[in-house]
Amino acid sequence: MVVAIDGPAGAGKSSVARAVARALGFTYLNSGSMYRAVGLLTLRDGGAASEHAEKLDIELGDRVLVNGEDVTETLREPEVSEAASRVATNDRVRSALADKQRELLGDGDWVVEGRDIGTVVAPGAPVKIFLTASPEERARRRAAELGTDVDTVLRDQALRDAQDEGRAHSPLRMAPGAVSLDTTGVTLDDVVQRIVGLVHEAS
Numbered sequence: 001m002v003v004a005i006d007g008p009a010g011a012g013k014s015s016v017a018r019a020v021a022r023a024l025g026f027t028y029l030n031s032g033s034m035y036r037a038v039g040l041l042t043l044r045d046g047g048a049a050s051e052h053a054e055k056l057d058i059e060l061g062d063r064v065l066v067n068g069e070d071v072t073e074t075l076r077e078p079e080v081s082e083a084a085s086r087v088a089t090n091d092r093v094r095s096a097l098a099d100k101q102r103e104l105l106g107d108g109d110w111v112v113e114g115r116d117i118g119t120v121v122a123p124g125a126p127v128k129i130f131l132t133a134s135p136e137e138r139a140r141r142r143a144a145e146l147g148t149d150v151d152t153v154l155r156d157q158a159l160r161d162a163q164d165e166g167r168a169h170s171p172l173r174m175a176p177g178a179v180s181l182d183t184t185g186v187t188l189d190d191v192v193q194r195i196v197g198l199v200h201e202a203s
């Protein structure tokens with residue numbers, strides 16, 4: 001089965017999705033890594049983002065390999081985040097990556113995080129979560145993770161939110177039937193327990 005976890009940057013998706021996958025023994029998939037990989041390749045090599053997406057050679061696990069190169073840390077750099085958000089507005093990029101994701105999810109049990117998993121990639125997922133947190137809380141978490149200041153993160157975050165919510169193709173929206181969870185001031189453990197409970201109810 002598929003557990004879809006969508007929401008804006010910094011809502012806590014990665015920590016939550018990883019912990020839920022561990023608790024349930026499901027495989028974790030971070031769909032954002034695919035957009036980041038296409039952003040990185042487009043920055044580095046130029047050319048059409050859609051071609052990079054269609055030819056994408058990526059291995060996703062504890063480390064992320066693109067064309068055999070370990071790019072785990074590079075993918076988290078601010079320029080790559082910005083490039084990812086930019087290429088994510090391209091509908092050919094989105095269709096190519098959504099196809100790859102559907103292919104993976106066709107088999108086995110998954111916890112997938114992204115922006116359009118519940119709306120586009122796996123609308124039939126029995127458990128769909130829309131994770132949110134206040135902008136300040138999200139920026140605080142990202143700043144701590146990146147070792148930068150909150151104001152810079154808050155500015156970049158507002159730009160990425162606007163891009164993610166305003167794009168014509170698959171904008172960030174809560175999927176019909178999704179459960180909205182606000183993680184502001186809630187412990188990771190509590191959020192994970194809530195989702196694990198929803199999975200047990202659905203299975």
Ligand code: C5P
Nearest residue numbers: 009031032033035084085088114115116
């Ligand atoms: O989740 P993460 O921050 O790593 O994603 C990087 C960027 O990729 C996001 O800002 C968003 O623009 C894009 N993305 C997307 N759809 C997804 C996952 C990520 O548009 N399913």
